[in-house]
Amino acid sequence: MRSKLIEKFGELETPFYYYDLDALEENLxxxxxxxxxxxxxVHYAMKANVNDGVLSAIQKKGLGADCVSxxxxxxxIEIGFSKNDIVFAxxxxxxxxxxxxxxEDIFCFNVESTAELNVIxxxxxxxxxxxxVALRLNPNISANTHAYITTGLEDNKFGINFWELEQAIELLNDSSNLKLEGIHFHxxxxxxxxxxxxNLCNKVNEIQQWFFDHNIEVDHVNVGGGLGIxxxxxxxxxxxxxxSYFGLFEEFIELRPNQKLHFELGRSIVGQMGSLIxxxxxxxxxxxxxxxxxxxxxTELIRPALYQSHHVIQNISKAHRDDLPLEKYDVVGPICESSDSFGKAILLPETERGDLIAIRSAGAYAEVMASSYNLREKAQVFFG
Ligand SMILES: Cc1ncc(COP(=O)(O)O)c(C=O)c1O
Incomplete structure (x- = not known):
């Protein structure tokens, strides 16, 4: 974070989310x-951060939107994303x-069950x-990540399992108001x-072969998001x-002629531009x-409580105080839950009441997951 801005932080009421739009621009x-x-x-996964300023910056770069509500x-649509570039899972x-x-005639519904196909x-x-519509298929692939954010295993609630695929295709054939445009994974x-x-690419190739063998053509393959930070x-x-990420798909995925490859990235785009101050x-x-x-x-950042996740914690008031001894702190919030902790035994320069603390990498899945538990007020957002 730029030091000029850090000086300005002292005047602002805390806590607040700080979004560095220059960093977002560089990322984009x-x-x-x-x-x-x-x-x-690429469709930006809106669930990661729906702040207007952030969305506008992303929309101006020509990305589409990936929505889940x-x-x-x-x-x-209000922000100006083209309806032709909106997918809905x-x-x-x-x-x-x-x-x-x-x-609104959006580009595509990513459909997660045969029951949903009927309703649409x-x-x-x-x-x-x-x-x-695109069929969201469950590829039964491990993402090697936290269980709560694993979505592609067959016992997860997401997507249509492979053994239901024939039934889904039969349904599509009998549904005069559905047009199969793609297949989707996340x-x-x-x-x-x-x-x-x-592993996902290999599974997509197998599934594409199944479609090819059944004379079914789809215009696009959507491999979702998930790239970590x-x-x-x-x-x-x-x-x-x-x-490396896109290069991997280029190397391993086998697309049919004229087939487009779509992605739905969220965290990787906005995660690092934000800090909770x-x-x-x-x-x-x-x-x-x-x-x-x-x-x-x-209430402002639930990730450590929900996913036992790590965030770098910095005392920005004492950032240049090399003279101070380092002490260990359990860094906690004011909420009446023992899970309300940002980190245990965190080394910080000797810290005192009033010091400003930055909890880094809070651009994704922070503000969007905020709650008013304990009747907390919503934290403001400031841009840099
Ligand atoms: C369907 C779908 N697409 C895309 C994403 C974005 O994931 P990430 O923010 O990890 O890129 C998610 C989030 O889990 C999702 O559920």
Missing amino acids: KALHAAYSKRGYE GNEVKKA GVGKTDKEINYALN NDLAYAQGKEAR IGSQITDLSSFK DYHQPDEQAIPDYE TRVTYIKKGISTNFAILDAGM
Whole structure:
């Protein structure tokens, strides 16, 4: 983070999310360079961060939108994403959401069950429309990530399992108001082991062969998102290695002529541009540790409580105080839950009440997951 801005932080009420739009711009530049030369399409996964300023910056770069609720579709349209570039996934789309998206004529529904196929067909019929659909298939591939963000194993709730595929195709053949446009996959999030994506490519190739053998053609293959970021080194690894990521798909996926490859990236685009800025309210002595009690908690960043995730924690008030001894702190929030902790035994320069703390890599799945638990007020957002 730039030091000029850090000086300004002192005047602002904490806690707040700080979004560095220059960092986002640099990320988008690297992303664009890596995917556009390969002719790929990227839909930004809105669930990661739906802040208007962030969305506008992403929309201006020409990305599409990946939505998982009717309200996300609505927001994408309001921000100016082209309806032709909006995809809509989710296992539990309601009739209201489907009707809204049909009415807006979005690019494609990523359909997660045969039951949903039936409902979309009926609703499209009632509207006198043909719905473009992609089958979200469950490839039964491990993403080597936290269980709560693993989505591509056959006991997960997501997607249509392979043994249901014939039934889904029969249904499509009998559904006059559905048009099969693609196949869709998403195996999970915060994936740092690229071999998972290689396994996905191999599975996609097998499934494509099945489609080919059954004389079924689809215009696009959507391999979802999931590329992880480096939560341990937010400055050294500010931009993910997009070249290796897209290069892997280029090397291993076998597309049919004229087939387009689509991606749905969220975290990798916005994760590192954000920090949660908070102040130390109290230092408290524990039996074997010191607690640094912050004015931000799991209500502003739930990832550590939910996924036992790591975020770099920095005392930015004491950033240049090399003279201070390093002390260990359990860095916790004010919420009445023992899970409201950002990290145990974190080494910080001797810290005191009033110090500003930055919790890094909070651009994705932070503000969007905020809650008002304990009647907390919503934290503001400031841009740099
Ligand atoms: C269907 C779908 N696509 C894309 C994403 C984006 O994932 P990520 O933010 O890890 O890139 C998600 C999130 O889990 C998702 O559920």
